[in-house]
Amino acid sequence: MTTAQRVGQLFMGGVSAAHPDQAQLRTLRDNHVGSVMLTGRSTAGTTATRKLVDGFRGQADQVAGRRVGLLVATDQEGGRVQVLNGPGFSTMPSGLTQGGWPTATLRSRAAGWAKQLKAAGVDLNLAPVADVVPAALGTRNIPIGSFQREYGHTPDTVTSHTGAFAAGFAQSGVMTTFKHFPGLGQVIGNTDTTANVVDSVTTANSSNLAPFRAGIRAGAPFVMISSATYTKIDPKHLAAFSPTVVDHLLRGQLGFKGVVISDDLGNAVAVRSFSPGQRAVNFIAAGGDMVLTVRPSTVPAMTQAVQARMRQDASFRAKVDAAVRRILDAKRNAGLLDCR
Numbered sequence: 001m002t003t004a005q006r007v008g009q010l011f012m013g014g015v016s017a018a019h020p021d022q023a024q025l026r027t028l029r030d031n032h033v034g035s036v037m038l039t040g041r042s043t044a045g046t047t048a049t050r051k052l053v054d055g056f057r058g059q060a061d062q063v064a065g066r067r068v069g070l071l072v073a074t075d076q077e078g079g080r081v082q083v084l085n086g087p088g089f090s091t092m093p094s095g096l097t098q099g100g101w102p103t104a105t106l107r108s109r110a111a112g113w114a115k116q117l118k119a120a121g122v123d124l125n126l127a128p129v130a131d132v133v134p135a136a137l138g139t140r141n142i143p144i145g146s147f148q149r150e151y152g153h154t155p156d157t158v159t160s161h162t163g164a165f166a167a168g169f170a171q172s173g174v175m176t177t178f179k180h181f182p183g184l185g186q187v188i189g190n191t192d193t194t195a196n197v198v199d200s201v202t203t204a205n206s207s208n209l210a211p212f213r214a215g216i217r218a219g220a221p222f223v224m225i226s227s228a229t230y231t232k233i234d235p236k237h238l239a240a241f242s243p244t245v246v247d248h249l250l251r252g253q254l255g256f257k258g259v260v261i262s263d264d265l266g267n268a269v270a271v272r273s274f275s276p277g278q279r280a281v282n283f284i285a286a287g288g289d290m291v292l293t294v295r296p297s298t299v300p301a302m303t304q305a306v307q308a309r310m311r312q313d314a315s316f317r318a319k320v321d322a323a324v325r326r327i328l329d330a331k332r333n334a335g336l337l338d339c340r
Contacts, residue, residue, distance in 0.1 A: 001063050006324045007306050008032025008061065010284065012073060012261065014294030017042035017083050020052065024296040025059070031299045032061050034327065035071035037126070038083055039294055046088030046120040053121030068328075069336025073124035073177075076117060080147045081127075089116050095129050099151030103164040110168025117174050123334045124175045124222065126261075128162040130211035131185040143180075143190040150185065155210040162211045163218060170219075175334060178215040179224035180263055181250055182239065183208050191227040191263065191270035203232045204249050213254055221258045221330055223250060225288060227270040237286070238270065241279075246287035259289045259330050265302075266293030277305025285309075285316060289323035 001009075012035035013028045015021070019040075028036065036056055042049065053072050060070040074083045079094025092098075092113060098106055117125060133145040135153040144150050151161035166176040182202055189197040202208060212223065225240045234244035240262050250256045265271050265279040274282065280291045280302035291302060310317045331337040 001068075001324075003307060003310070004303070005032045005061055005063065005068075006320065007303050007310075009034035009068070009324050009327050010280075010289065010291055010306065010320065011035065011299055011302065012037050012071070012290055012292045013296040013299055014039040014264075014266070014292075015056070015296070016040045017049065017052075017074065018044065025056070027296045027299055029059050031303050033296075033299060034061070034068065034331075035073065035290065037292065037294070038072065038074040038122070040083065042084055043086040045086035046084075046116055048086075049084055049120035049122075057121070066338075069331055069334075071124060071327075071331055071334070071336060072122050073126055074117070074122055075126045076113065076122075077127040077129060077149060079149065081149060084117070084120060084122070088119060094148040095151050096148040098165070099157055099161045101161075103160050106161055107164040107168040107171075110165045111171045112168075114169040114172035114174040118172060122174065123336065124177065125169060126177045126179065126224065128165040128176060128178065129180075130158060130162045130178045130215060131180060131183045132158045132208040132211065133185040137186070140188060141185060142188060142194075143184050143192070145185075155207045159211040159214045163214055166215060166218065166220060173335075175221045175330065177222035177224050177261060178212055178220050180226035181212055181223050182206075182226070182230060182233065182245060183212075184226050184228060187228050192268050195269050195272065197228040197270055198231060199228050200231045202230050204253065209254070212250075216254050216256045216258075220256070221333070222261050223256055223258065224261050224263055224292075225250075225283075227263050227265075227268055240265065240271070240288065241282035241286050243286045251287060257326075259326050260287065261290040262288055262292050264292055264294045266295035266298045275305075276301040281305050281309050281316075284319055284323060287319070289326050
């Protein structure tokens with residue numbers, strides 16, 4: 001792979017599931033972007049979505065005459081967060097409703113939802129939500145509680161039900177993402193729409209990390225990092241830009257070996273004070289692997305900044321190589337790549 005192709009593997013760009021923008025797709029293709037996220041809301045159903053996805057796949061990069069498969073993801077949590085709808089897709093209830101079911105029921109329903117995503121050509125669900133929202137905070141927790149995205153209000157319920165959801169998806173061959181590490185359950189503001197979102201409660205040993213810990217032990221392929229600041233873990237950096245959170249806590253203490261993906265670094269108000277290039281470089285430098293941006297227009301500046309830093313810094317170059325390897329491993333495990 002060329003340097004530009006390797007760097008392109010570090011990115012996931014958002015594409016509207018209902019009305020894909022050809023100029024945005026061209027930007028992703030020109031920058032060798034290796035993953036896409038279907039965004040917005042679509043009622044087109046599984047067959048039409050599959051046709052769309054197959055069209056994207058046909059444009060993926062080739063190396064030595066063989067295609068490096070495109071990873072296709074979406075947000076299919078349930079309730080207010082379900083991108084893909086229409087014929088062939090079930091209407092999924094909220095996380096809070098799913099959290100009230102027996103785990104066996106949730107696992108079997110999740111396996112069915114995953115089959116629907118697979119039929120639509122989707123490889124990765126950016127779910128389950130592993131955040132624990134205390135009952136006392138409830139809907140005042142704007143990113144999770146106000147949308148009933150949480151599985152429950154205790155680490156035990158969230159652990160058992162995120163585990164059941166992920167197991168059902170694994171059974172049907174669709175990867176999952178535990179999010180938003182180290183948890184958005186204790187905050188008030190939403191990082192998508194608010195700057196300076198702070199969690200002053202969570203520590204490196206909090207019981208609220210239990211769902212992530214269990215998910216990692218069970219083989220979670222992806223973990224998403226939040227863009228809040230955790231004053232009791234690293235007061236100086238947003239979690240997505242914190243080596244303490246990513247390298248030391250997630251990789252070191254929790255032993256996560258899979259792909260670390262960012263929350264949105266394209267449009268989120270939490271990262272607006274950083275240039276797009278800084279966002280990508282800071283995330284990779286902190287130990288992250290895959291930069292998610294729902295705004296493809298930020299990708300050229302991001303890829304250029306990563307390449308510029310690689311030319312100057314051998315340790316950063318090594319981090320890029322390790323990240324690319326983890327991403328290609330995930331693609332191989334998903335059947336998107338064959339290494340002969």
